[in-house]
Amino acid sequence: MTVSDREPASERSDREPAVAVPPARLAADDEPGLDPVPAVPPAAPRTVPRRYGVRPGQVVALLFLAVIAVAALAPGLLSGADPLAADPLHALAPPSAQHWFGTDHLGRDVLSRVVHGAGYSLGIGAAAILFAAVLGTVLGALAGLSPRYVDEPLSRLFDVLASFPELLLAMLVISVTGPGAGNVILAIGLVQLPNYARVIRGQTFVVRRSGYVEQAVTLGLRRPTLVVRHVLPNILGPLPVLATIGMGTAIIATSGLSFLGMGPQPPDPEWGSMLAEARNYLRVAWWSVLFPGLFVTLTVVSLTAVGRRLQRRFEGRLP
């Protein structure tokens, strides 16, 4: 029903924008019965394989993600201060040698809260993506491998799910379940699910009709062998790309829900809820907004940059 369903047009939108937009790289309806037009000897100039050196931007992104990962897994290594320890005497203190990122309205160390917040944001994002990717892959592959009467309702369902404004859909889920980290995971996972399902379904079509699967038939492979050896691994190919870029989207969504008070509840140092608390002191303590905001944004930028690099590699643009 949407253009990203199965119209040929969607083939051309083979690169998504930085944010995970409902991606659509689906199989073309094949036009059988035509002999291939004799291919043309390419008249391109002789090319030396181009050297794709390590780009500095990629290195910075990966380093930043490494720091964030350390913060999420072992926050104590990066910040000794207690993220929950209030110190009203030093509330709203600007950045200093003692508090690099300053303190918030309760005198808590912003750096320590940002570091400890990484675990919430990344954890919720990763869990939501895991949920969406696993369920989405299963449903997408099911739709792609099933006869039309199973595929059709399933893919309509994906379309409808994908068609809702994600924040609204997440809010609908939370209006049923109530706020909290676990419910945010469920909400964002559900919102992201159709992305995976649709891409995997499309990929299933592509792989099923591919020359190499046909070739495997001519080699006399048994069907289970063929599916395990050639179909499944190639269907799963785009998952790392989707998951990396989707993680960025999930972190944005998580922070948005927390900002609205639907995520982890104070005093937990989640980035979005930190921002919600800090906004009232925006006029007097910019640092309590800037630093959590900077980390949200840089994390998403890095994830997207790395994801796009993976995507280019997956599409065979890089050796």
Added chain:
Amino acid sequence: MSTLTLTRRRGLAAAGWIGPVVRRLGAGLVVLWVAATAAYVALLLVPGDTVDVLIADGVDTPQRRAQIITEWGLDRPIPHQYGDYLLRLLHGDLGRSYVLQRDVAEILSSQIWPTVRLALTAAAFGVVIALVLALTTAGRRSWTTGLAGFSELTAASIPPFLAGLLLLAVFSFTLGWFPVSGDRGFASLVLPALALGLQIAGALGQVLREGLERALEEPFAVTARSRGITEWRLVARHALRHALLPAVTLTGWFVGVLLGGAIVVEAVFGRPGLGQITLGAVTGKDMPVVMAVIMFAAAIYVTVSTLVDLAYLAIDPRLRRSR
């Protein structure tokens, strides 16, 4: 053929438009139905007695309970209730909010315009910024292209509420150019619309530039250049249409971003609108309003995606033959 036009043949039937339009409208009805069902299932899933859920924080009297039971048909079996609910929707009856003591349709229609104004302004900002960035930097390998790319990536990665807070800090608190909150004239619309439009500008800019760059490398671009046309004309007459195709695909997603983003941005800037209604309804568990907002979003989506599909047909003649 009496009159010959070299650009496009008129006549919907001739160009094969009718089939696709009918098919898409049918599909749109399916979306609306599924949305209504999802909203209904959500209502049933909320823990507790449905009458309590519907009343939420509203005044609880025996008369009102009786009224709700009749209105929603709660004394009858669920399939029957569901059928009644769909029928009421068909008649445009979205129900009543017992928290706000008003009909939901009335609430929505009174709050719709501030949000629509915000969303349209944001969309305009986003599209203009994206077009300017893409058209001025596409196909030129220089540092400006890299800078534009990075700005777009950043713009697409900032959550709208954060963009709003940062804009407030700089332009309202520090420079004092724009009002901090409220809905008083265009000046109060600029910052919220920017905060909301940035994400669109970033995502759309990337897609447009990649589309332009790809189109400029196609063989038809070489042919067009070999005719002696200017580079600007090549972009305007050839490449831009190709670049628009993937961008048009994203329109539905943009609408989602705008609607979802409007909720947070309205909260940041303290603006009236659907966002406040929705936020209040979700936190106050005012289910009739939540359900109505869902239906409203689905209706917007169906309208927009049908328009998008028509835009597709208008841009790409290869899709017009109906299969």
Added chain:
Amino acid sequence: MSLIEVEDLRVTFPKAGVEAVRGVSLSIAEGECVAIVGESGSGKSVTARTLVGLTGQGATVTASRFDVRGRDARRFGPRDWRRLRGRFAGLVLQDALVSLDPLRTVGAEIAEVLAAHDVVPRAGRTEKVLELLDAVGVPEPELRAAQYPHQLSGGLRQRALIASAIAADPPLLIADEPTTALDVTVQAQILRLLAARRAEGTALLMISHDLAVVSSIADRVLVMKDGVVVEEGPTNRVLSAPERDYTRLLLAAVPSAASRGTRLSAIATGGVSLRAPLPERRIDHGSPVVEARGLTAEYGRRRVVDDVSFEVHPGETVGIVGESGSGKTTVARLVMGLMKPVAGQVWLDGSPWSGLPERERRPRRSVIQVISQNPLDSFDPRYTVGRLVAEPLGGPWKSRAARVAELLERVGLPADLAGRHPRGLSGGQRQRVAIARALAPRPRVLVCDEPVSALDVSVQAQVLDLLGEIQAADGTALIFISHDLGVVHHISDRVVVMREGRVVEDGHVDEVFFLPKHEYTKELLGAVPKLATTL
């Protein structure tokens, strides 16, 4: 005065580290037809595009002389180039499906040239467009002008592309592989059209990989290799008495009736090249290994193969020729048992094959293997060369290494290629990998579907020789599907000519090709450009 005078032209792409053109000199006089011939990567296309200032981004162009109609083009700015393009030189690229903007009507594309150079006033443009379409032999110009490229057939599209190139009546037409993607009969029409333009006084620079295409039309030929002109001279002289080994090698590599039973990839030494014979083949005329009777296939309601019958004996090569849409690839799929015929039957080794359930066919699959036009499509993208070749071999993976090395050696690939990814290989190497994999289960029949169509002529020669060797050594039967009549004549014993799903004519290849009975066969043969060479 010459239209174009270039000396020591050099084009480099510094970022990619490519020297595409290394010192080419070229002149084109008014009304002259010059051809540049070469394989992929020879720099012929880059040279042609440089002449109209369309080398592309990131290219560095230098020349000791670069005069366009007496003006020094080395000083040209973008605006000078723009004025020349379309007005001084029109460019025709291959395959108008992608060379015309798919989102605009054919008429709008042609009118664009008229507008850019203000050839006719705005009001007269529509009429002029129709005139041009008529001039290039497009019937019903009004209808066609309002259509989009995808609505036109390949031949009409190419004509429309030519119409847009000649719209501003330029004295020079640059045609870069103008007929490469076309069927042979359509190719003949387009060549006639270009020849007619030439007869009217337009100079022509023709770029092609195909010596035969060029030989009918060009006054002079430049043979390019690796960015350098290897040989240059009047067409007749270059084709009949080539002075350079490379030219000789190219000419010798062209398969034809004369090359039957000999190697194409002859090594030219000391100015003489001898056609070395291929090893002798033995055809077993007993019972056929593949027998197709009354094969009929449909896609939806469309009948794509209609009552096709033929048989193939061990050691024999049966060629199937036809233009696009003739159903020859569908025949290959039927024979491979990848598709069920709606009527008719294929027997393999004397027992039924096509109608069976896949479970019963599976154990016999090793008997018949396939090689396709684009081997990359048939390779699992995650697999290395070694794994691809090892897959059909039985037994534990580790024990297969020796046999993989043996197979790679047999197709002329170094064993250390086993660890590489096919994506990083050349087209010829990929096709050899495909052949090695097909040979792995020791098949008795190889179905080759356009196996050399995407390859350069010298690489094509090597692959055809390799197939000949394999056939002689193993007694493999070959079903060889191709649109190229020369290739089919070279390799086949018997030939089946197909058109629109039906067999038009079949028989011994010499009989069919020298004494065709059917009109369509005659038309096909008549359309093939002949290469007048003594080699």
